[in-house]
Each structure stands twice: as C-alpha cells, then as structure tokens.
Amino acid sequence: DVQILESGGSLVQPGGSLRLSCAASGFTFSCCGMTWVRQAPGKGPEWVSSISDSGANTYYAESVKGRFTISRDNSKNTLYLQMHSLRAEDTALYYCARHYAMDVWGQGTTVTVS
C-alpha cells in the first residue's frame, strides 16, 4: 500500500523553528518529486514547496522563501521541511504529497504559531 505519514507539527512561538518529516512507503521514493502543501483553517490549499526526485532542484512559495528549506533523504524514504522565523500566518495543516501534481497525500500535521 502506498502511504505517506507526516509528523513534527506542534505549537511554537512566533520566531521559532520546527522541522516536519514525511515518511513514505509502498513506492520507490527516489522516483518522485515531492511537495509540501498547507491549509489554514477554513481556507484553500496553499502550495509551499517542492523538490525533485534527486533533491537537486527545489522550489518555494514567495511567502516562505528564505525561511523554509525542503530536503529529502532517499535512503530513508523521508522528506523534510525545516521552518525558521515562524509567523502566525504559517499556522496551518501541513500536507506532504507525492509528485508536483499530487496523487498521494498524507493526513497532515498541524503547525500552530502562537
């Protein structure tokens, strides 16, 4: 079964840091670009960042550029999102998903900045 499981979300103070993890299973992780998407309560999804299959290419939304870093460890089938200088507007449910057109999603992990 193809599965994605996010972890690492929590309550953090403004200006703080957090690292999210996304564990993938059931498919060849190194084949695929991966994406982080977030969704604030009552709002639509917002694309945050994507990374190519090898990790050589990374892409960021303007709202997080310079504060967030996406990375992956293909030997551990794991995707990461390192978040610094967190703001109240970063509060959201953070999803990890496979590919840039996202066909497999996790259940999300909640980040609250307050």
Place this chain on the structure above:
Amino acid sequence: EIVLTQSPGTLSLSPGERATLSCRASQSVSSNYLAWYQQKPGQAPRLLIYGASTRATGIPDRFSGSGSGTDFTLTISRLEPEDFAVFYCQQYGSSPFTFGPGTKVDIK
C-alpha cells in the same frame, strides 16, 4: 507568478446534472501542467485530473478535463451524490506552483 482564477465561486446543481467548472490562468501554463483536485470536509484534496486532461488512477470517467494555454475546464457529466465538494485547479508548469481559490459545488 501565475495567478489562477476559478469560476463560478459556487455552483448549485442537482444530482444527475452536468457541472462545468472554469480555471483561467494569468499567463500560459507551461506544457499544460494543470491539475484538478476535489476536497471534502476533513479530508485531504484528491487528484482528479493532471496534464489538463488525463484522469488520475481510479477516477470515474464522468470527470473530464479540457483546455490549454490559459483556459481550462473540469466537467462532471452527471453529478453523483458523492461529487458535491470543493474543486481546486493547480498549475505545476512553473514555480511557484499555485492553486486557484476553488469552486464549491453544492446541492440545489
């Protein structure tokens, strides 16, 4: 940045009716890398269409996508009760890979 505009904001229809949703891009979407998602309350979005017109695995053929360049359409040929939800388009042809604001399809 490519801005996506979706219309209408809300579509009120009855089961069995045809739904036509529009997604317009502020500039041409590279290689027609345009996806459509369905989202129900409390669930993650579900990929319906990618590459503007290719159905994702397991998606019923009542869902179809069309369009190119800046104008794209998602059509649901005959609405089933489980289809009522919010639908988002997303372009992944050029970074940032933006989402549209969504169209809510609700029961009339």
